[in-house]
Amino acid sequence: MPCGWLRSRSSLVLSASTDSSVTVRIRSLQRAESMLTDIAGLNRSVAPALAVHGPSVLPQPAHDETSTPSFLDSIFWMAAPKKRRTIEVNRTRRRATSKLMKVKTNIEPCPECGHLKQKHVLCGHCYAKVRRETGEIRKVIYAMEGKPLNTPAMETVVLYDGETAKEVDKDKRIVERPRKRPSWFNLS
Numbered sequence: 508m509p510c511g512w513l514r515s516r517s518s519l520v521l522s523a524s525t526d527s528s529v530t531v532r533i534r535s536l537q538r539a540e541s542m543l544t545d546i547a548g549l550n551r552s553v554a555p556a557l558a559v560h561g562p563s564v565l566p567q568p569a570h571d572e573t574s575t576p577s578f579l580d581s582i583f584w585m586a587a588p589k590k591r592r593t594i595e596v597n598r599t600r601r602r603a604t605s606k607l608m609k610v611k612t613n614i615e616p617c618p619e620c621g622h623l624k625q626k627h628v629l630c631g632h633c634y635a636k637v638r639r640e641t642g643e644i645r646k647v648i649y650a651m652e653g654k655p656l657n658t659p660a661m662e663t664v665v666l667y668d669g670e671t672a673k674e675v676d677k678d679k680r681i682v683e684r685p686r687k688r689p690s691w692f693n694l695s
Contacts, residue, residue: 534577535577611625613626613627617633619690620632633691636689637692640689644663644684647682647683648682651682662680663679663682664681664682665682665692666681666683667683667684667686667687668684668686668688670694
């Protein structure tokens, strides 16, 4: 009994002219169904059946071990586009207005250094200066204490040229830097 399924957009096209090819395809679909139920760990009597677009009643082939497996058994069928997308459609999709860069209106000069930055965001130039100074302070602590993991967890006071330690800072780690205090590093 010849069997043929109509081709629909992005669907698998199956057509057969002989009964043997139909039984081979039915067998491969049954194998796929049994593999899916085995992977999911479901009971075969309770598991949902694999939905196949075809005749309402499919003949059940006899299980013969003498038949050779088809090359269709190892193929995982996926949808494929019917037509190639044109370059105009591709460019329209890629250059959509939602994908374009937005114009920033929240840019202002940094009050400390004058470089441009976004509002409510730390200035990148000032952050680089703070990072450099913090690295230098960590090097001094490393030289004083040894390895960084051996340093005790205690508060650190940084003193610059012309500054002296207060009575409150007696129990804290004191790091002295031989330079003028930066304007952004407040003495508190």
